[in-house]
Amino acid sequence: MILGNDNSKPSIEYPCNWKYKIIGDNLEEMLKAIDDLLIDKFEYYITPSNISKKGNYYSLNLIVRVDSEDERVLIYNSLSENISIKYVL
Secondary structure, three states: OOOOOOOOOOOOOOOEEEEEEEEEOOHHHHHHHHHHHHOOOOOEEEEEEEEOOOOOOEEEEEEEEEOOHHHHHHHHHHHHHOOOOOEEO
16 A cells, blocks of 8 residues: 555545556456446446557556445455456556
8 A cells, every 4th residue: 555655544535536457368358347347336437558569468447436445445356356357456
């Protein structure tokens, strides 16, 4: 966790848009996993980010409207636990 100058946790004002970087090796499965998790529960949008040099990995920017830290962490954990997603940043 990144701390402020006084070693305190940064202040995040909710609701806010939170950006996740999603990395995986199957673009369609990643998109399906995101939709399955978020489609009826959160306002979100996805933009392409990068493709690895050999085309084996894809990254997406996922921006989600969250109302609390609990929601933000829940989304992160749910994405991280999905087998179609290799990394969440």
